[in-house]
Amino acid sequence: MIELKNVCKRFGDKEILKGISAIMEAGKANLIIGASGSGKTVLMKCMVGLLEVDAGEILYDGISFSSMSNAERKHIRKEIGMLFQGAALFDSMTVEQNVMFPLEMFSNLSYRERKKRVDACLARVNLQDAHKKYPAEISGGMKKRVGIARAIVLNPKYLFCDEPNSGLDPQTSMLIDKLIHEITVEYNITTVINTHDMNSVMEIGDHIVYLYEGKKQWEGSNKDIIFSKDEKLNQFIFASQFLQDAKEMRQQELLNQRSGTG
């Protein structure tokens, strides 16, 4: 579980995060949604310590992360996996070496044990035949899979994904989303996902935080979102007429069901 308490961040005189409080629960996909530029990436970078918060606090299972020194953070860092927007694979290494890297750096496993773990992780993300390829030789969707495999290779307790399906086609997006969700539930990971993809929100949004101009505008689950009265949230989510219609139909359906059973 990760707790945010009144997190503030500014660059120069530009206030990016204006006091955000939220709880990211274990074993759930916690989605941070919002328009481009609303501060999702900045918030995530604050959570993992790539940026320092100006005010407020970030707690990892009750331990204050934001007030730790870099040396103290190393322990928590080993429990964090992160999937970056562009996957951030090391270009000079093959897929296999990329996934093995954290193990080589931080474990005392023998080569055979490491190889076994790498194979298992790559199999978990459904990549069996790309071991010897370089990042430049594989597709965007495959890169994301490798990124996920690298993020989970040390069995993290916390997983962060920044726009996991940006630049992917809808079908691949869906597969990546499902994969992240399955892994989250399977290993009881606290997963935080930045996205502006409505498909993801509806498919895997166990817990959703909606950011609007650096403030938390709404919080809930994908079951609540359809009944939300929040104007700004609705503008964001149901931007197209098609979705607007779909939402009304779905609402009607759910209401009919309720009156039918009730």
Add this chain to the structure above:
Amino acid sequence: MLLTHIGRYMLMLKGMFTRPENWRMYWKEFMRQCVDIGIGSLSIVLIISVFIGGVSTIQTAYQLVSPIIPKSTIGQVVRDTMILEFCPTITSIVLAGVVGSKIASELGNMRVSEQIDALEIMGINTKSYLILPKILAALLVVPMLVVISGFVGIWSGKIAGVVSGILSAQQYMQGLVLEFKPFNIVFALAKSYTFAFIISSIPAYFGYHVQGGALEIGQASTKAVVISCILILLADYGLAALLLKNG
């Protein structure tokens, strides 16, 4: 502006010195950099050494027209200019281009594509893991390249002299041992170490701190090369003034 750069550069150097997370991985990275810098620039160093050696002999002969100066003096002059100035300085300036731009663009690309962030998240000190091995590798390999360049340059000076009929191989060899000062070698190595540090740390600074995208990586690597070259020439002057005072 300049002061903030200097401050950040100093902080970067200071940040390199922490306990490695894993010695074996740091060693591996160091070896990779040695190969990259050493083998990667060996051929260009050989080519320029051959030519500056040859040109030195021909130009020295052209200037020493007096009949009372023995031919062997040419060998002596070529030896000293090669060791004192041409090999360390020209090799380093070329390496600033070859190695410097490579270091700056490699780190710049890693920064822009969030690979540096990915390493930081894992709990790795990227300053020590990415920058220190490059600087140490340059400190090991650049002086070696300068020494090779010295041998090759002086040897090709002989070939050029003989082929163009300026002097005999024997006269050239006589000149080489004339009034040889071992201190000159020390001076050349002192220069090499200084230049090696400049060539690796300045581009690392510019690459590591890139912000933006592909365009900024290009700009950073150009800036890194230009500033490295200027600093090499400044250091060259400084070391000469400092160490060669009494001839």
